[in-house]
Amino acid sequence: MGFIGWIILGLIVGAIVKMVLPGRVGGGWITSLVLGVVGAILGGWIGDALFNDGEMSFWSLGSWLLAILGGLIVAGVYGAITGRNRTAS
Numbered sequence: 001m002g003f004i005g006w007i008i009l010g011l012i013v014g015a016i017v018k019m020v021l022p023g024r025v026g027g028g029w030i031t032s033l034v035l036g037v038v039g040a041i042l043g044g045w046i047g048d049a050l051f052n053d054g055e056m057s058f059w060s061l062g063s064w065l066l067a068i069l070g071g072l073i074v075a076g077v078y079g080a081i082t083g084r085n086r087t088a089s
Contacts, residue, residue, distance in 0.1 A: 003041075005058050006037075006040045006041050006044045006067070007037050007040070007041070008058075009040045009058065009063065009064070009067045010033075010036045010037030010038070010039060010040030010041060010067060010071070011033050011036060011037060012036070013036040013037075013039060013040050013064075013067045013068055013070075013071040014029075014032045014033035014034070014035055014036020014037060014039075014071065015029075015032070015033065015036065016036070016068060016071070017032055017035065017036055017039070017068075017071045017072060017075050018032035020072070021072070021075055021079075031078075032075075035071065035074050035075050035078055036067075036071045036074075038070075038074050039067065039068075039069075039070035039071030039072070039073060039074035039075065040066075040067035040070055040071060041070070042070040042073065042074060043066035043067045043068070043069050043070025043071070043073075044063070044066060044067065044070070046066065046069075046070065047062065047063075047066040
């Protein structure tokens with residue numbers, strides 16, 4: 001799957017991450033979609049580094065799982081950096 005495919009998948013993953021982690025990803029939908037794209041690209045890079053599988057299909061379950069995992073990682077790091085995970089006292 002090419003770079004554009006990972007971007008499209010990342011937009012979908014961003015929406016999924018926004019639904020899975022509501023309130024933890026600040027900045028609204030735009031931020032979630034951008035984090036999803038970055039996460040999908042990260043997931044694709046990790047998958048290529050670990051499995052060296054070559055081209056992954058857009059409809060492959062592995063591509064989706066790597067993109068979602070990457071999106072959750074990026075959203076978690078973003079939340080940790082911006083302090084969204086802390087509870088108000």
